[in-house]
Amino acid sequence: MTDTVQQSRAATRWLISILLAITLEGGLRKWILPPWLHPVAYASKDILALAFVIHHSRLSSKILTDLRDRVLLITLLLLPCFLLGLTWSPTAAVMNFKNAVLWPLFAIYMAVSFDWSALSKVTRALNILVFAMAVLGFIQFNSPIDAPINRYAWHVMGRMEPIATFGASAGVRATGTFSYISGYSTFASFAFLWMIWRLLNAQTLAERAFSSLGALSGLVCALTSGSRSPLYQCFLGLAMAIAVSQIRRKLRILALLGVVIACYCTFSKEQLFMSFYQRFTEAGDSTSQRIAGAGLEFVRLALQHPFGVGMGQESNVSDYRIAEQQAAIEFIEDGRSRMAIEGGWLAILAQMITLGIFISIAIRAWRTQNDQARIAAAAITPAATYLLTNCLWYDHNGSALWWFFIGACLSVTLRAAETPMRPKLPTTSPSYAAGNPQSSVWQSEFV
Numbered sequence: 001m002t003d004t005v006q007q008s009r010a011a012t013r014w015l016i017s018i019l020l021a022i023t024l025e026g027g028l029r030k031w032i033l034p035p036w037l038h039p040v041a042y043a044s045k046d047i048l049a050l051a052f053v054i055h056h057s058r059l060s061s062k063i064l065t066d067l068r069d070r071v072l073l074i075t076l077l078l079l080p081c082f083l084l085g086l087t088w089s090p091t092a093a094v095m096n097f098k099n100a101v102l103w104p105l106f107a108i109y110m111a112v113s114f115d116w117s118a119l120s121k122v123t124r125a126l127n128i129l130v131f132a133m134a135v136l137g138f139i140q141f142n143s144p145i146d147a148p149i150n151r152y153a154w155h156v157m158g159r160m161e162p163i164a165t166f167g168a169s170a171g172v173r174a175t176g177t178f179s180y181i182s183g184y185s186t187f188a189s190f191a192f193l194w195m196i197w198r199l200l201n202a203q204t205l206a207e208r209a210f211s212s213l214g215a216l217s218g219l220v221c222a223l224t225s226g227s228r229s230p231l232y233q234c235f236l237g238l239a240m241a242i243a244v245s246q247i248r249r250k251l252r253i254l255a256l257l258g259v260v261i262a263c264y265c266t267f268s269k270e271q272l273f274m275s276f277y278q279r280f281t282e283a284g285d286s287t288s289q290r291i292a293g294a295g296l297e298f299v300r301l302a303l304q305h306p307f308g309v310g311m312g313q314e315s316n317v318s319d320y321r322i323a324e325q326q327a328a329i330e331f332i333e334d335g336r337s338r339m340a341i342e343g344g345w346l347a348i349l350a351q352m353i354t355l356g357i358f359i360s361i362a363i364r365a366w367r368t369q370n371d372q373a374r375i376a377a378a379a380i381t382p383a384a385t386y387l388l389t390n391c392l393w394y395d396h397n398g399s400a401l402w403w404f405f406i407g408a409c410l411s412v413t414l415r416a417a418e419t420p421m422r423p424k425l426p427t428t429s430p431s432y433a434a435g436n437p438q439s440s441v442w443q444s445e446f447v
Helices: 003-032 035-055 062-088 090-113 116-141 181-201 205-225 229-244 247-267 270-282 287-292 297-304 335-367 371-389 396-418
Strands: none
Touching (some): 003 035, 003 090, 003 396, 035 090, 035 396, 062 335, 090 335, 090 396, 116 396, 181 371, 205 229, 205 247, 229 247, 229 371, 335 371, 371 396
16 A cells, blocks of 8 residues: 555545534534533544644645645734734634634645545545434424423533524424534535535436435435525525536436425425525515625724724623623624624735635636536535625634535645546446546645
């Protein structure tokens, strides 16, 4: 066994471990671990991601250096508000800072170690995860509010939050193994779009079947979460992925839609869809308001707080907002406005650079003329652009999952740039890989 193959297998195990740490930490805190071990479960994904970056820090290339330097610039821009945040609430400051810096850096190093074999194995692991999550979410949705399976792990500062129900259905908004609804709904759109990406590039009937099942499971997760945002993300990502795919691949989506309709006719629950209809029509905000947020309000707030009040002071957890006890600080939900209050103009600039990293990755994917890279970039572009524009720092699961996907997209882009796409040669074993008929391991310029 060559060193390259061993390195590939080690990286694959590492990446699957990180994916498991992201998706299972809430379940560990809810049902298994004692309270004093909850911080360990919460931080496990970040510890693994940091160790992954350190382990691969010796790798270097022009592309890697360029993107890494941008993350370094983001770090320097956020350092003042991070240090100020440490004086108010260290926990909240560290939580936001690691989301803003660590996970983009992880995506870059993931790209140089992720190969076709890793893509295959991570996809299979995600297949199992999303199917199990859909089953768990369905059980949670149909279980009583006070059932042990419906506990939240996000019991901040010793307070218990009431379990959220879902309109006319009287069902419980499912959380899966995540600590709260937001993590589960983010996972739903992440898994759905990943599976659509793989479905449109699948080479065998077995791959298409598994990817279709994974996409359906992701849709179940989105519905049982009771959240509107994953439905928007899934629909827009699906539309863009179909738009850039070839005609013969578009037929796979038509087949998937047929399966969705058949499943609906078999397992339909009218009250569930009535609940969503009520959320779309009777919610206090419209779809456009939900997307636009507070608009350019962040500019006014940045003028009021040009250097920020400290990272972490716009946390959803009121006990972390210690600075507002000393001065009148406005708290709002809009991500851009929260960012402007915390870090002022430097934070806004840092967020623009963060968005620029993703845009440069998406443009590079498009220029490869490779379906694998193009479809991945198209599927993730609507969600990633919106989330990065509105500041993803406040969502620890969202930061981890979306940068994981961006890292996979970049890795396929780099691989496609190395070797142009060729017809796939017969193989003795099925693989999710497509494009390069040679070794399943990267022959990378980075090694």
